[in-house]
Amino acid sequence: MRRAEKAARVAAILDELYPEPPIPLDHGDPFTLLCAVMLSAQTTDAQVNKVTPGLFALARTPAAMVALGERRVLAAIKSCGLAPTKAKNLVRMAALLVERHGGRVPDSLAELEALPGVGHKTASVVMCQAFGRAAFPVDTHIHRLAARWGLSSGKDVATTERDLKRAFAEATWAKLHLQLIYFGREHCPARGHDPRACRICSWAAARRRAPAE
Numbered sequence: 001m002r003r004a005e006k007a008a009r010v011a012a013i014l015d016e017l018y019p020e021p022p023i024p025l026d027h028g029d030p031f032t033l034l035c036a037v038m039l040s041a042q043t044t045d046a047q048v049n050k051v052t053p054g055l056f057a058l059a060r061t062p063a064a065m066v067a068l069g070e071r072r073v074l075a076a077i078k079s080c081g082l083a084p085t086k087a088k089n090l091v092r093m094a095a096l097l098v099e100r101h102g103g104r105v106p107d108s109l110a111e112l113e114a115l116p117g118v119g120h121k122t123a124s125v126v127m128c129q130a131f132g133r134a135a136f137p138v139d140t141h142i143h144r145l146a147a148r149w150g151l152s153s154g155k156d157v158a159t160t161e162r163d164l165k166r167a168f169a170e171a172t173w174a175k176l177h178l179q180l181i182y183f184g185r186e187h188c189p190a191r192g193h194d195p196r197a198c199r200i201c202s203w204a205a206a207r208r209r210a211p212a213e
């Protein structure tokens with residue numbers, strides 16, 4: 001099956017399963033979304049959503065985050081993985097927003113990526129979810145699914161992002177990012193299941209796999 005054909009069939013199944021996938025991280029504006037995405041590294045979205053109401057009650061602007069300071073940010077987020085590093089990055093990121101961007105989150109991938117603790121994937125999430133810009137954030141789960149389904153070579157995340165952007169219409173990237181995340185969470189157990197029973201792997205898998213993955 002050609003890659004474009006495969007992509008269309010995958011998109012149709014995902015649209016059927018997740019017609020309007022919600023953004024899983026609670027937020028109120030670009031700054032609180034950026035903070036939530038930074039907190040989500042190696043932490044579940046549910047856990048992030050537990051700590052952000054308390055954190056944002058104390059500081060929901062860059063200036064307030066700087067004033068709160070690393071120690072109190074850490075106290076507010078300590079149940080998240082990598083909390084000390086995240087607390088440091090949140091305060092440094094907020095300080096740079098105040099210094100360089102007038103206390104606003106920049107609407108630019110390059111400027112976002114220049115902020116402490118903000119990598120390409122985090123910046124891409126903010127670009128599409130906060131600003132409605134065309135971006136296709138690819139995490140390790142999406143990277144793995146794209147390789148399994150033969151939509152990319154699986155070489156690296158950057159290649160997967162490029163291949164997925166070619167395979168799907170730009171207007172669908174942001175939604176597909178969410179649909180793929182939900183599909184991976186709800187349909188892909190870590191081990192011990194039969195890919196032949198999967199709605200997508202059963203026909204799209206790049207190569208035949210043993211029954212138990």
Ligand code: SF4
Pocket residue numbers: 145148184187188189193194195196198199200201202213
């Ligand atoms: S076979 Fe398993 S891992 Fe592959 S997409 Fe289906 S559920 Fe996910």
